[in-house]
Amino acid sequence: xxxxxxxxxxxxxxxxxxxxxxxxxxxxxxxxxxxxxxxxxxxxxxxxxxxxxxxxxxxxxxxxxxxxxxxxxxxxxxxxxxxxxxxxxxxxxxxxxxxxxxxxxxxxxxxxx
Ligand code: FES
Numbered sequence: 389x390x391x392x393x394x395x396x397x398x399x400x401x402x403x404x405x406x407x408x409x410x411x412x413x414x415x416x417x418x419x420x421x422x423x424x425x426x427x428x429x430x431x432x433x434x435x436x437x438x439x440x441x442x443x444x445x446x447x448x449x450x451x452x453x454x455x456x457x458x459x460x461x462x463x464x465x466x467x468x469x470x471x472x473x474x475x476x477x478x479x480x481x482x483x484x485x486x487x488x489x490x491x492x493x494x495x496x497x498x499x500x501x
Contacts, residue, residue, distance in 0.1 A: 391451045392465045398447060399462065408442045408483040409462040410435075410476065415449035418456025427457050431476040440484035 389397075395411065410431065414424045432444045445462070452458045455469040459476060461483060468479065 406463040413450040413458040417453040442483045
């Protein structure tokens with residue numbers, strides 16, 4: 389089973405919807421666990437402070453297991469290696485921008501006939 393498919397299956401099991409999220413691995417093979425957990429806490433704080441409509445979720449392993457911390461964007465899955473706080477913030481900003489674009493495209497105009 390591919391990495392993307394495993395992640396989809398895992399997140400659907402946890403009943404995660406298709407809202408934008410940054411999924412960060414807190415497994416111990418790709419990076420020291422304290423580094424990954426600190427990244428999660430800092431990124432959650434950044435997302436909350438910036439008002440980004442992006443969830444920061446954790447998983448035990450993203451099946452990449454090298455050059456961590458590893459993060460994946462959700463629902464359009466892309467894996468990222470060696471994610472530091474600055475990069476995580478950029479990913480949150482990108483996901484937020486995509487979410488806002490999607491909301492503008494799908495929301496009916498208030499002035500439509
Ligand atoms: S332990 Fe992080 S990707 Fe496997």
